[in-house]
Amino acid sequence: MSSTSTPGAAAPATAGTLALTINGEARTVPAGLTIAGLIEHLGLGGKRVAVERNKAIAPRASHATTDLVDGDTLELVTFVGGG
Amino acid sequence: MTSHADDSWTLGARRFTSRIIVGTGKYASLDETRAAIAASGAEMVTVALRRVDLASGAPTVLDAIDRSRVLLLPNTAGCYTADEAIRTCHLARELGMDEMIKLEVIGDPKTLFPDNAATVEAARVLVKDGFTVLPYCGDDLITCKRLIDVGCPAVMPLAAPIGSGLGIRNPHVLKIIIDEIHAPVIVDAGVGTASDAAVAMELGATAVLMNTGIAQAKKPVLMAEAMRLAVEAGRKSFLAGRMPMRAYANASSPLVGLIE
Numbered sequence: 001m002s003s004t005s006t007p008g009a010a011a012p013a014t015a016g017t018l019a020l021t022i023n024g025e026a027r028t029v030p031a032g033l034t035i036a037g038l039i040e041h042l043g044l045g046g047k048r049v050a051v052e053r054n055k056a057i058a059p060r061a062s063h064a065t066t067d068l069v070d071g072d073t074l075e076l077v078t079f080v081g082g083g
Numbered sequence: 084m085t086s087h088a089d090d091s092w093t094l095g096a097r098r099f100t101s102r103i104i105v106g107t108g109k110y111a112s113l114d115e116t117r118a119a120i121a122a123s124g125a126e127m128v129t130v131a132l133r134r135v136d137l138a139s140g141a142p143t144v145l146d147a148i149d150r151s152r153v154l155l156l157p158n159t160a161g162c163y164t165a166d167e168a169i170r171t172c173h174l175a176r177e178l179g180m181d182e183m184i185k186l187e188v189i190g191d192p193k194t195l196f197p198d199n200a201a202t203v204e205a206a207r208v209l210v211k212d213g214f215t216v217l218p219y220c221g222d223d224l225i226t227c228k229r230l231i232d233v234g235c236p237a238v239m240p241l242a243a244p245i246g247s248g249l250g251i252r253n254p255h256v257l258k259i260i261i262d263e264i265h266a267p268v269i270v271d272a273g274v275g276t277a278s279d280a281a282v283a284m285e286l287g288a289t290a291v292l293m294n295t296g297i298a299q300a301k302k303p304v305l306m307a308e309a310m311r312l313a314v315e316a317g318r319k320s321f322l323a324g325r326m327p328m329r330a331y332a333n334a335s336s337p338l339v340g341l342i343e
Contacts, residue, residue, distance in 0.1 A: 022137065023134040023135065023137060024134070025137075042137055043140060044135060044137075047135075047143075048145065048178055048179070049135055049178075050132075050174045050175075050177040050178045051177075052174070057173055057174065057177050059177065060177065075134065076134065076135040076137070077132050077133060077134055077135060077174050077178075078132070078133070078135045078143060078145075078178070079130040079131070079132060079143065079144055079145055079155070079157065079178065079180070080108075080130065080131050080132070080133045080143065080144055081106075081107035081108040081109070081110060081116060081130065081131065081144040081147075082106060082107060082108040082129060082130055082131025082158055082160050082294075083106030083107075083108045083109070083129055083131075083158070083160065083245065083246075083292075083294030083295065
């Protein structure tokens with residue numbers, strides 16, 4: 001899997017938001033989100049998604065208790081068709 | 084290798100009746116994917132791991148796969164290093180689908196030939212980490228032996244480049260691998276049409292894996308059925324034991340009793 005992200009420096013966070021890089025793109029999300037909260041926020045609640053946070057796998061059991069930090073880089077992956 | 088009276092075969096904790104494994108890429112739609120898998124009779128299908136499409140809420144390939152009948156085989160397609168492949172396998176494990184994984188460490192983007200050395204190293208690490216590793220590898224006996232030595236329960240040598248449809252380019256080497264590797268040999272990559280699948284099975288392969296050969300046929304669902312029949316025919320042909328080839332003729336009708 002390619003580990004290069006689309007360059008696009010995250011904009012500096014304003015109060016009450018976090019500047020994250022998600023799947024290579026800069027995104028601003030509300031501050032205080034956990035990984036689980038982010039998954040819901042992105043409309044992926046209930047979908048089977050694996051999460052890497054700053055290049056380390058974030059196990060599903062930790063999603064509800066892991067707070068996101070300004071500048072975090074996340075990869076959200078799932079299965080797609082392939083040979 | 085365990086074989087059974089009903090010609091089913093085992094891999095890890097699984098017993099398979101079907102000797103065709105299909106990929107899920109390149110289909111025109113999820114409906115076509117679903118129909119092709121069903122027509123093929125495959126009991127195991129490959130999938131890839133990629134970023135979630137955050138823009139679209141569309142159903143994914145998992146919606147096309149009946150997991151009560153078909154085992155998911157995540158692949159590490161797109162990985163060019165052992166580390167990338169190992170990382171991908173851990174993500175597959177995190178997604179809860181890691182019963183078996185198809186290991187691919189590619190050496191070159193134009194040919195998609197495997198980096199055999201990196202594949203062996205990745206396999207060594209993954210096996211130690213409890214994965215059941217089905218490695219896509221070159222049609223090279225020594226690589227296959229090394230993969231078995233590091234604990235892979237099977238090998239998956241290519242017949243021709245991925246997506247090339249060139250068929251069984253080196254049957255002599257594949258036959259050697261099948262004869263010398265005492266574990267399932269699954270021919271993976273290069274099968275372009277049904278007769279290719281039959282040839283692979285007649286060489287003695289345990290199973291055949293194809294994706295593009297079905298997905299890029301003009302009528303994929305019909306080709307999936309053809310592949311299923313070809314794998315069955317090739318297997319029966321192998322078990323029946325073909326006649327020897329001869330340089331000269333050997334009459335089929337009696338030479339005696341000819342009228343004069």
